[in-house]
Amino acid sequence: MTLSFPTRRPTTEAPLVRWLLIGLVVVWLALFLLLPLLSVFAEALRMGIGAFLAATVGPIPLVVLLAAALYAVAWWVQERLTLGHYVYAMAENEEAVIEAGIPARRLLMMLFVATGVLSAIAGVLLAASLSSGQPMIG
Numbered sequence: 001m002t003l004s005f006p007t008r009r010p011t012t013e014a015p016l017v018r019w020l021l022i023g024l025v026v027v028w029l030a031l032f033l034l035l036p037l038l039s040v041f042a043e044a045l046r047m048g049i050g051a052f053l054a055a056t057v058g059p060i061p062l063v064v065l066l067a068a069a070l071y072a073v074a075w076w077v078q079e080r081l082t083l084g085h086y087v088y089a090m091a092e093n094e095e096a097v098i099e100a101g102i103p104a105r106r107l108l109m110m111l112f113v114a115t116g117v118l119s120a121i122a123g124v125l126l127a128a129s130l131s132s133g134q135p136m137i138g
Contacts, residue, residue: 037057037062037065040055040056040057043055053125053128083107086102086107087107087111089102090104090107090111
């Protein structure tokens with residue numbers, strides 16, 4: 001006695017239906033998620049950096065949403081772009097990166113510059129949230 005299981009048929013929906021469904025989801029995301037977020041962002045920027053740091057979208061602070069977006073972009077760059085793979089390779093074996101013909105010194109300089117710029121932005125945001133500059137913080 002052999003058991004036979006029903007096989008799954010591949011979907012036969014037309015590509016047009018699939019694209020219409022994807023379009024519907026994108027429109028829904030834009031209308032119900034992105035537009036309120038953009039309006040809060042624009043209002044906070046119009047009122048100044050202090051209001052921007054204090055703005056919230058529902059119970060979630062706007063700064064947390066921006067940090068999550070920056071994290072997602074950094075993950076995407078690290079995992080999906082050639083630059084991210086070069087950075088991983090530099091961390092593992094700099095000699096192999098140089099042998100592969102990747103401009104290691106330029107890559108390292110670019111990483112240091114990006115780190116410095118992002119640290120400066122973090123310092124400005126910290127000073128703005130405290131409404132003063134404290135030399136012993138951070």
